[in-house]
Amino acid sequence: MVAPQATDATANGAKPILVFDSGIGGLTVLREARLLMPERGFIYVADDAGFPYGGWEEAPLRARIVSLFETLLARFNPEAIIVACNTAFTLAGADLRQAFPEMRFIGTVPAxxxxxxxxxxxxxxxxxxxxxxxxxxxxxxxxxxxxxxxxxxxxxxxxxxxxxxxxxxxxxxxxxxxxxxxxxxxxxxxxxxxxxxxxxxxxxxxxxxxxxxxxxxxxxxxPAEAIARQARRLVPLVEGQEHPDGFDFAVFTSGNQDFSTRRLMQGMGLSMSSVG
CATH class of the missing domain: 3.40.50.1860 (Rossmann fold)
Known part of the structure; x- marks a missing residue:
């Protein structure tokens, strides 16, 4: 179930920035992006059902990532996506840009x-x-x-x-x-x-x-700060826009988070939602 606030906020024109990782590592990037983009709301997506990505074969992982993004784009309609995962972006970045040419992707590659x-x-x-x-x-x-x-x-x-x-x-x-x-x-x-x-x-x-x-x-x-700076360069600054309500939540694809994970997300100022 998607947080209902996100649907309302998107309908009002306040599109979020989506930060994607295989797990919770992308929180390092989210932290920096929030500092540079205070007028934007954020959705953090962790594909913990597929974690860790490092041991996957390339073809099935590429197919998984592209399929997952079809769902994420349809549900959350983001302004831009930060792929805060070296493994995901070095493997599937070109596929994502080809599959979703209208979307702005900010990738993560080894520095x-x-x-x-x-x-x-x-x-x-x-x-x-x-x-x-x-x-x-x-x-x-x-x-x-x-x-x-x-x-x-x-x-x-x-x-x-x-x-x-x-x-x-x-x-x-x-x-x-x-x-x-x-x-x-x-x-x-x-x-x-x-x-x-x-x-x-x-x-x-x-x-x-x-x-x-x-x-x-x-x-x-x-590389977290450099990724956030690149996102700030690519995402238009909306002068006078206050931080929107209805965003700042985390989505875990497994739908099964333990207490420590929920506490960590709460400490980051993120509520919890799910993909399906």
Missing amino acids: IKPAAERTRSGLVSVLATPGTVKRAYTRDLIQSFATRCHVRLVGSENLARMAEAYIRGEAIEDADVLAEIAPCFVEQDGARTDIVVLACTHYPFLANVFRRLAPWPVDWLD
Whole structure:
């Protein structure tokens, strides 16, 4: 059931911004987008029924994402969509734009270009999901922007789940986290990795843990602010418009959220709804 306030507000012309992720990682992007777009209402959509995306085969995941967006666009009629998931956008971004040419999509891709521009050592690591690591899109970014760097791609099977558990207040073991991030740290010809790109929106939740466990200091590059700035550039500013009523709710595709998830959404100022 869709929140009735959303239908009324859309009918009055106040279209929301939809933020989409496989889980709760996109909350890092939502937080930044709200600061830059205070006159807009937001709907947060988590495809937790399909989480985690990193282990999916490409064809069925692409079909799932496009099908899900058919439902989301029909029900919520957003002004724009922020796809706050590297795995989803690097796989299905082109399909979404082709299927819904009238919709404005703001994508999330690994921040390889800014990392290549900032590195001093020339050693950059990209910490991502297995799906993002194997994607041709990611390797094209390296070829386009980072040919003068040594870029190590590190695909973690477990960090997205760990981040979801951590942000819900569950305990995670330092040794388990360190095992996932250790391959990011490279020493070569007297130089060391100095930038690690967080190429999954879940990972910034663990940034302080990463800093504490890292064998040496690095710049952990969080793309959330850059994504929000791009959204602000693409979505028209409505002068004098106050923040609309009826939005600021979260949709979970499983329809089954535990107490910790509901408390987290409440802490973000989001009420709960569902797709179907």
